[in-house]
């Protein structure tokens with residue numbers, strides 16, 4: 537099993553071209569089966585999750601061809617309307633494919649994606665919305681059987697602004713004549729990317745980025761070439777890396793407005809930040825001050841996907857910080873590992889209380905999930921001595937060879 541070996545203490549200098557966003561690309565892959573024309577998605581990151589989504593599309597009968605960062609998807613001849621347990625268990629986002637399957641094939645049998653490493657992650661909001669759209673759903677033996685032959689448009693009020701449910705409803709509604717309105721929709725930038733993609737394919741979608749999204753469906757989807765947005769979580773991870781290590785870097789191809797909740801906190805406590813149209817310059821101050829209170833929230837609040845990484849920064853900042861995780865109930869698994877490295881952290885329910893130390897110390901630790909794994913790498917960059925991070929397949933699900941980028945910036949890190 538591959539590991540990362542890090543000798544901490546180096547400052548970071550240079551430029552990073554931020555990879556395409558996994559969480560934007562996965563719904564775009566799902567959307568590509570809406571048309572029998574060829575679709576080209578550009579800026580696709582080379583990640584296991586993306587490869588797993590390609591496998592799912594191929595199992596339905598689509599052709600998926602990768603050419604560097606471009607992926608061509610051609611779903612002119614779909615043969616199956618079933619996603620097996622073996623495929624669904626590899627990728628939580630397999631659930632996104634349900635919406636477009638219902639739209640295109642009018643039926644689906646999809647294995648329940650089940651729980652995962654950061655919490656229960658139920659799909660009740662997705663299914664409630666589909667039922668309101670007149671989809672007949674039976675849940676039996678770990679599978680969801682759907683009949684969408686009489687699917688209709690309408691007003692859908694979400695009980696919670698779920699990212700995945702918002703995307704799934706958009707994908708199904710894009711195929712139905714008439715107007716569907718999603719109220720209390722999630723506002724994440726990846727949803728705006730999906731809106732732009734669907735609009736380029738010929739559906740009429742507006743309002744993404746606000747709590748009200750309106751979709752007028754079509755049955756004439758066009759061929760499209762589309763460049764996916766940059767990954768805001770990867771952007772945020774590198775911004776935090778500079779705050780932890782010191783130095784000065786330029787993050788290219790990304791938008792500061794997508795991680796404003798992070799940048800405004802870093803600017804107050806540890807970094808000087810200049811934002812341009814499509815790049816961000818971050819220089820560390822000589823001092824790291826604790827951020828008193830951080831609470832994860834749906835966008836534009838502080839992202840749960842940066843909670844572990846900001847905790848690594850708080851572990852080495854002067855003062856006490858309280859981090860509250862509101863989105864997922866099991867997202868503090870990195871804490872035990874950070875404590876092994878000398879961090880002073882207590883967990884009380886959904887709150888982590890962190891008393892900063894000046895430097896952590898190198899230790900052998902294990903990634904427990906994707907973002908928690910990234911946090912351990914950041915902690916290792918600060919630590920005195922050598923840190924070994926095991927189980928880095930979690931990190932590889934979301935970061936394209938994180939060590940290559942960090943090494944280019946001057947970190948002492950290698951994969952063995």
Ligand code: UD1
Pocket residue numbers: 559560562629655656657658659660661662663696697698699700701722726839840841863864865
């Ligand atoms: C997406 C992201 C994930 C990110 C998360 C929060 C993708 C592929 N994944 O996940 O990386 O961490 O947003 O920004 O884009 N919930 C329900 N019932 C449902 C759906 C959700 O109770 O049917 C709950 C979840 O358990 C969680 C909360 O709602 O507590 C948010 O989930 P949601 O926004 O749906 O996140 P995901 O789409 O799973």
